Amino acid sequence: MDKSALLKPRLAERDVEVPGVGTVRVRSLSRAEALSLKGKEMSAGKMERTLLALAMVNPALTEDEVKQWQDAAPAGELNAVQDAILELSGMKKEAAKSDLAGDAE
Secondary structure (H helix, E strand, O other), X not given: OOXXXXXXXXXXXXXXXXXXXXXXEEEOOOHHHHHHHOOOOOOHHHHHHHHHHHHEEEOOOOHHHHHHHHHHOOOOOOXXXXXXXXXXXXXXXXXXXXXXXXXXX
């Protein structure tokens, strides 16, 4: 076993089409990032902002910029992006049981 291979980041990425806008690139959360979100008391909207700010690759967005996107977008527009991040992170089933899959506030 090569320890450096174990410690090297291996975060999967994917392009996601945002209809009428273009394509964004997202990545999976690291284990540390996923654990930092687990069990946190926050609204679904805040959780979505945090998740997207962590995982957006292109364009990279801050939580404030994700909030601006939430304010400008139709209700379901961010769902495909959020779903791709959760799927890449291996959190899809877990999210179905938590606020991660909830509607934005």
